Amino acid sequence: MADEGAFPRKKIATKAKHLILQEYVKAWGGIILHSMHRKRGLRPIVLGYLDTCCGGGVYEGPGDRDEIDTLGSPIIALRALRELVALGESLGLVVEARAMLVNTSSTELEALRRHVSREALDGVDVVYEPGEFAAVAGKACGFLHDHFGLVLIDPYGPSAIPFNAVFPLVSQSYNDCLVHFSTNGLKRWAGSALKAKAERTPDEEKIVEMGTAFFGTADWIETARKDRPEGKCENALVQLYRNKLEASGVRTLAVPLLFCDQNQTKYHLVFTSRNVAGLASMKEKLQKGDLYQRQLRHRLLVDREESSKGPWLFEPEPDLSSMREVDKEAVRAAVLALLNERKRAEFQDVVAACLDLPNVLERHVRSAVTGLRKDGRVACTQGKIKYHDVVTLVDP
Numbered sequence: 001m002a003d004e005g006a007f008p009r010k011k012i013a014t015k016a017k018h019l020i021l022q023e024y025v026k027a028w029g030g031i032i033l034h035s036m037h038r039k040r041g042l043r044p045i046v047l048g049y050l051d052t053c054c055g056g057g058v059y060e061g062p063g064d065r066d067e068i069d070t071l072g073s074p075i076i077a078l079r080a081l082r083e084l085v086a087l088g089e090s091l092g093l094v095v096e097a098r099a100m101l102v103n104t105s106s107t108e109l110e111a112l113r114r115h116v117s118r119e120a121l122d123g124v125d126v127v128y129e130p131g132e133f134a135a136v137a138g139k140a141c142g143f144l145h146d147h148f149g150l151v152l153i154d155p156y157g158p159s160a161i162p163f164n165a166v167f168p169l170v171s172q173s174y175n176d177c178l179v180h181f182s183t184n185g186l187k188r189w190a191g192s193a194l195k196a197k198a199e200r201t202p203d204e205e206k207i208v209e210m211g212t213a214f215f216g217t218a219d220w221i222e223t224a225r226k227d228r229p230e231g232k233c234e235n236a237l238v239q240l241y242r243n244k245l246e247a248s249g250v251r252t253l254a255v256p257l258l259f260c261d262q263n264q265t266k267y268h269l270v271f272t273s274r275n276v277a278g279l280a281s282m283k284e285k286l287q288k289g290d291l292y293q294r295q296l297r298h299r300l301l302v303d304r305e306e307s308s309k310g311p312w313l314f315e316p317e318p319d320l321s322s323m324r325e326v327d328k329e330a331v332r333a334a335v336l337a338l339l340n341e342r343k344r345a346e347f348q349d350v351v352a353a354c355l356d357l358p359n360v361l362e363r364h365v366r367s368a369v370t371g372l373r374k375d376g377r378v379a380c381t382q383g384k385i386k387y388h389d390v391v392t393l394v395d396p
């Protein structure tokens, strides 16, 4: 029997998003707790989670009830927080975990409250906040202020949370944020924005205003016009959004999540953090989530063909192992380019500068720097390089 108030069965993109969230909450808390462990004796550590569009907590799913098949983001995050409280205790730390769950629908929020009440969440305090997120954004910033915060900003398809509600959260010193960037929304906004203002209907004008609220200013219209071919406009606008978030001093990463049965992006997940260890860990999780969605899509295609339900709706994926391929020369070149510009940089800045390259993880950057050191192109400490070690360019 379906759970009361359950959302319809998850799409593949939702499963991948939830896998990324589940893995990252644990990694994020682990990084914080292990680093605070070394500074033991300080005040209690507060881990805060904010779900700005939390939903009802449960999805319909198959009988075997795998967490990733049926649990919504708030329950996934709360369970991970509970594990982190236990991890903190095992490290001799005092950890307080708190979550703020926001939803515009009070019916969904009530369903969530019932589901959460069945969870054993010792050590995790939960606050429910009904309403549009933009209306409670100030309160949410106060909730996370001065604590380590993880924020999921995940509205439905074409709806979007305005930039002036997102930016203050991204700007807070200790927050990591995962933001849903809707491709559906983008197509609607860009479609209307391509028309001259005088030619737009009142509805189209409203749609353009939604886009402007999402980006914070109207300059996105210029980008959409300049890069008219569809795909280019999408990538250019994702990059514009990242640049705007980066203006607060954070670094960003992004991954496209795909439709189940088309070769098209459903939405992008944009991640922001000031912490390079967090960024490097998220890159791994995004890559794992991407591989997972492609495996599920592949399975779907095979099932469809086996049940002879007609032709495939999209080309099968090429060999998935190619997703792991790293262009080592490109990593070396990126390291040298950064050092040519700056002459010296902390290793963590070198890592951050390379993470946007396809499939590149921290270990690939480490091995590029070690190789360059061996070749006498750069200088840095011998042995295992640490984040704060300085890497310098060696003059030829």
Ligand SMILES: C[S@@+](CC[C@H](N)C(=O)[O-])C[C@H]1O[C@@H](n2cnc3c(N)ncnc32)[C@H](O)[C@@H]1O
Pocket (backbone or CB within 6 Å): 051, 052, 053, 054, 055, 056, 057, 071, 072, 073, 074, 102, 103, 104, 105, 108, 131, 132, 133, 134, 154, 155, 156, 157, 159, 160, 161
């Ligand atoms: C895609 S669902 C995501 C649910 C949840 N994050 C998850 O992954 O399980 C989006 C939810 O956000 C709610 N929502 C949409 N726009 C919102 C807004 N502006 N403020 C608060 N909640 C919103 C909807 O009611 C819906 O429950």
